[in-house]
Amino acid sequence: MRMRRKKNLDKRLESCGNLIFSIESEDKNFNTAIEEKEYIDLEKWFGNSNPVRLEVGCGKGQFAAEIAKRNPDINYIAVEKCANVVVIAAERAIEENIPNLRFIKGSAEYLPKYLPDGIFDRVYLNFSCPFPKKKYANHRLTNRKFLAIFDRLMTTDGEIHQKTDNMHFFEYSIQEFSEYGMAIKNVSLDLHNSDFEGNIVTEYEKRFSDLGQPIYRLEAYKK
Amino acid sequence: MRMRRKKNLDKRLESCGNLIFSIESEDKNFNTAIEEKEYIDLEKWFGNSNPVRLEVGCGKGQFAAEIAKRNPDINYIAVEKCANVVVIAAERAIEENIPNLRFIKGSAEYLPKYLPDGIFDRVYLNFSCPFPKKKYANHRLTNRKFLAIFDRLMTTDGEIHQKTDNMHFFEYSIQEFSEYGMAIKNVSLDLHNSDFEGNIVTEYEKRFSDLGQPIYRLEAYKK
Known part of the structure; x- marks a missing residue:
């Protein structure tokens, strides 16, 4: 709608x-x-x-x-x-x-x-729409089509920081980053129970976390 | 002990x-x-x-x-x-x-x-010891030291298939595969509730899964 x-x-x-x-x-x-x-x-x-x-x-x-x-x-x-x-x-x-x-x-x-090109050293993707149906996978912001765009806009040592509450979207993202040739670091499969400091918790994030849903996070970079 | x-x-x-x-x-x-x-x-x-x-x-x-x-x-x-x-x-x-x-x-x-060298097209790491303490990280079988060994033993299109019930070990593994230059595919963050077929469930795996613990799985390969 x-x-x-x-x-x-x-x-x-x-x-x-x-x-x-x-x-x-x-x-x-x-x-x-x-x-x-x-x-x-x-x-x-x-x-x-x-x-x-x-x-x-x-x-x-x-x-x-x-x-x-x-x-x-x-x-x-x-x-x-x-x-x-x-x-x-x-x-x-x-x-x-x-x-x-x-x-x-x-x-x-x-x-x-x-x-x-080459101006951002950091791109944030926070709770992007997961587009759960496979046929809309190319709408996901971690689809390689978008990664190519972010890569172009990023400095050579730029990083994409992703957070999501959607497990399958996170699984998909790991694969897309990999396939695109980006490496992954600082992975959290349960951000709110990790030792990550300085997280900015939005209302959306709090609502899902309060429901016992883990929050997933990673940082991707060009090797 | x-x-x-x-x-x-x-x-x-x-x-x-x-x-x-x-x-x-x-x-x-x-x-x-x-x-x-x-x-x-x-x-x-x-x-x-x-x-x-x-x-x-x-x-x-x-x-x-x-x-x-x-x-x-x-x-x-x-x-x-x-x-x-x-x-x-x-x-x-x-x-x-x-x-x-x-x-x-x-x-x-x-x-x-x-x-x-170059003889295995598949290496399985099933529920390897997670060595939770950071100072023993180099004992983990997905530490880059071991990845170099497996890489050497694998065919060029070889794959490492990993399963674990340990979240932090899985986070670590994603990073190590990445850092080593391997890409990741077919990630499951909850294998027993995924559409993955043909999984071999060992007693150990069943015990953890029965406790409501998710089982993590991935396939890593040289890009």
Whole structure:
């Protein structure tokens, strides 16, 4: 079920000023689209040249807001394709006055059109949609198609940090990272009962963990 | 605690005839030892030139016996360093008349001294000792030191199939395979509730699974 576009959404998006960059050309042919570069001027956007990290699928932005607050000297771009949701994330960033957080409304496929290669040393995938049916496996954000995109956007020593509550999605992800040629480190098969420190627990994560569901986490990198 | 050598052990080992090859030179320097090749004549040992697969840490041999019976055209070598245990496995192979199963009593480190390179297309690690303390990590059979040994013994398209009930050992193994340059496929984080078919459930595996403990499994291969 597709969520209905909320009332006043356009106004609300607009009032988030330049915090949200909207990808509008999603109907165009993907391959053609990403060849016609329209790079965002990141230094201008953030007003500084600090390092930039990426979260893909930020939802209402709880993780992005928290990590941006904890690391004021790092800039964060949070990507979310659902307009209804990204607007909430951006309004929160304004309300909480988080200067180092920006949003891209759009699908991850189009990122290479707007972002130069080799800029992120960290890509976060938090509780991405698992697309449980096999026939939608290529929609999963750890599908090799997306890994190729993240790889392109990442520095050579870049890392993808993934968290999920979905066991089969995690199994799939390990295989896709492997198959793509990425190595895996710091695996947790039960994050909340591990010695991992500094985890940012979102409401979603807490809800699943409270149900006794283990949270899975890994870091993938190019060897 | 080291188990006491059982009464009549030598006699029992002897009565297993040429089913058990005993590595006796473990006190020698490891590196020197494996340079002085004393290859076992596998064709003579098995009486045929069928393909050969390896299990490392076979315990009382329940898995080895079962897989050998299911695949009469494949030869199996099961390795176990504890004499008290390997003798039980070998006696069982005699009792159940399994012609395609042989045993090596000794530590995995010494295998390259007695087995030529590139001969196994499959190495099984079933419920290997997890050595939970970090300082003994290099004793774990998925430590890169052992992976290098298995890699050497395996065909270029060889696979290591691992099963364990120990979560932290499995996390560690994923990382070690990765770090060593092996890719991972067919991951199960809850084997008994997966669609994996043909699993051989040993008593040990059943006991842990009955306690509600998930069984972890993966296949690692050189990319």
